[in-house]
Amino acid sequence: MWSLIGVLVVVVGFVLRINPLLVVTVAGLVTGLIARLPLDKILTQFGTSFVVNRYMSLFILILPVIGLMERYGLKEQAENLVSKVKVATTGRILILYLFLRELTSALGLTSLGGHAQMVRPLIAPMAEGAAEAKYGDLPESTRYKIRAFAASADNVGLFFGEDIFIAIGAILLMKGFFDQQHIAVTPLGMAVWGIPTALTALVVHSIRFYRLDGSLRRELTGGTGATTGDQARTATKN
Amino acid sequence: MLLSLNLIYVLTGLVLGVISVLTFMDGRNKKRWSTGLFWGLYAITFLFGQSIPPDIMGVVVILIVILAGFGGLGLGDYGERKKEERVRQAALLKNKLFIPVLLIPLITVLGTVVFNKTTLGGIPLLDPKNQTLVSLGLGGVIALIVAMILTRDTPQRAVNESRRLMDAIGWAAILPQMLATLGALFAAGGVGLAISKIVTDIVPAQNTLAVVVAYCVGMALFTMIMGNAFAAFPVMTLGVAVPLLIHMHGANANTLAAIGMFSGYTGTLMTPMAANFNIVPAALLDLPDKYQVIKAQIPTALILLAANICFMYFLALGGRW
Incomplete structure (x- = not known):
């Protein structure tokens, strides 16, 4: 049940309107530490997932078109x-x-x-x-x-x-x-x-x-x- | 393959890199150093994501979060055109303005449906595992070329206009990737098992309707926590639906699967954790309240969750009034 503390961090953080990036990062660190992952493993997880999920941000590549056409x-x-x-x-x-x-x-x-x-x-x-x-x-x-x-x-x-x-x-x-x-x-x-x-x-x-x-x-x-x-x-x- | 996903990532990294340089040069942005560094580090994750070791990349990610999380991002001067000037311009190009924008979805679909098996000299044209993403990136590039021909404007101007949009999106741009990381850590930490255990502990297993409600609401809630119904589905279905609904109450598995996943989607509509659907669009549309898209979706989501519970009970389990 201790694993749910990370979820609690997220809920409290969002309710208090703390910057979501900080909330999510702290929740990840807490969840990793409770699962007894060593710090370098947690960092590796952050690095790996961030790189693997870059596809979620590919909309960046079409913003030059949208921005330019909006100018016109x-x-x-x-x-x-x-x-x-x-x-x-x-x-x-x-x-x-x-x-x-x-x-x-x-x-x-x-x-x-x-x-x-x-x-x-x-x-x-x-x-x-x-x-x-x-x-x-x-x-x-x-x-x-x-x-x-x-x-x-x-x-x-x-x-x-x-x-x-x-x-x-x-x-x-x-x-x-x-x-x-x-x-x-x-x-x-x-x-x-x-x-x-x-x-x-x-x-x-x-x-x-x-x-x-x-x-x-x-x-x-x-x-x-x-x-x-x-x-x-x-x-x-x- | 000729066009790989990594090529598309490198192009995205180049756009971000130019945004970073333009930010450093923007004297009107009071936070130009931290903002420029933020986009620069983000560019590095796209340019060198495959070659930098993951633990070093983890440090880069934490730096990005610190820069954005403690208010390091500021707005600059983008030389925007005034409304009257844009209205005048619109009268010149008229409906031709839509061509580049509509090319993007058109090329994406053509790439995925028509050219998905195209080979040149035996080498596949598009990365076979990532056709949609590569086609989207290709669509962006071709559309940009067409846009520059139509407007006779420069690539620098186009990237500067995208800097205006990216600065408006700000920290929300990297939230989806951070949430995916959190999802992975939640899974490694056993969050899913804890939740499905709570559900099975409190639900009266003999009561069909109670189990149906527990599974559908559980799918929605767990999806809200994970930000992703795909992460919730295996855990909730294995913990609750397979033992209680399929084996004990004899639910039709096809029907249960379809409605169970849709119950999760109603959760996706209600959570900031699904940032790419709910938070990034709010930022893209310049909404001051980043939760406004979620607020617009909540009534629909709750009605659909109730509908799913009814469908699950009557269609998957043959429930009677």
Whole structure:
């Protein structure tokens, strides 16, 4: 049970809002020391894992493109494009992106989206632009809320779409695990039984985007028709 | 292979190295020495990750953490264009602005789906084990060339613009890699076993619904701790689901696996430990509250966790009302 002290360090550190890098590093050191690993082994572990997991930071390589195109008006053009489409609303754009992200992930095309590739340069500006076209200049807090929802569309679509594809990492991991336990599973069987949750995720998150449109309307047109409960909920999301 | 993952890492290291030099030269950044050193050390992990011994690399990593963790990173001057100027520029290039950005996912997908088996003179074009990552890196390079042709601008300007983005991301950039390290140390320290033991100790094993709730909620919670459902799945499934749900209550393994993993994903939506999905995007989108993406996801995640519990009970175990 002593091994859980590292988890405690993480929870306390995050609650006290200490810099997450320090929290995570101290938690790692503590966990290693409790497991009686010598200090040089712990350092080796830090070095090895950091190098092995460099792939998580490869988005750095596409930032020069994004940054350069932003200098030439990429975000402004994305907002522009959307403002010409009369039926476009923030919620509808995000529902469409969620649907496409989940569908393409289910077909194994998980790299068609992403926060650095799609959300920052295209989806978030479009979602903001649609609200701006309707209500004029947006308060900063509203922009932040729309961006956070845009990022959530990418995550929800990716997570609950990808396991429907039979050759994705998660399915292969589970297949390997059950093979070791001598329990019969098939990639197709696991993928098919993921469909109910995948559809639920699409519906639930789409409803929340639909309601986002309503909360934007109330927020930006002087709060007519808003119930106190809705207002409180909107406030906590900021 | 002709294009290896290490080549992509070296290119990333070069970008970071130039960012480091530009930071050292930026007199407007009050913390230019510590900020520049931070990006420089980070560049070294990409450039020489394979040749530096892991214990020395561990020291480098701790130095990086100290620089960033104690407020050593500052913002500089990036010669940004004003909004009006960007609007004027947008009117010139119009929808051509989207071409480089859309090339990135297009090339990534082409690399993984179409050119994944391409060989030149018997040598594979793309690193066979890392096709997606290599294709992504290649997409970034080709898109940058196209972007420079379209804008007639220079590589230095492009890297300087990426410095603006990297400085805004700051310490969050290396958080995912540090969390992966913590996950490995947690696993070595036996955290998973302790948690699955707690769950099996407190759950009434005869009650199907109670075990279903314990497994699904346990997957979500353990994923929140590890930041990764893949780390939680083997531990929770071996400790709780295989003995209690499959062997004792006769759950369908295919259904259990699919819904169990998805229960873990609802945890991923709610945890800062999944930094690459939740914290880095908040930084990329310039959100002052780094937890705002998580806050937007929590209601959806909780509803989906409840839905998964129902699906597990009724679909995997044939539960009745």
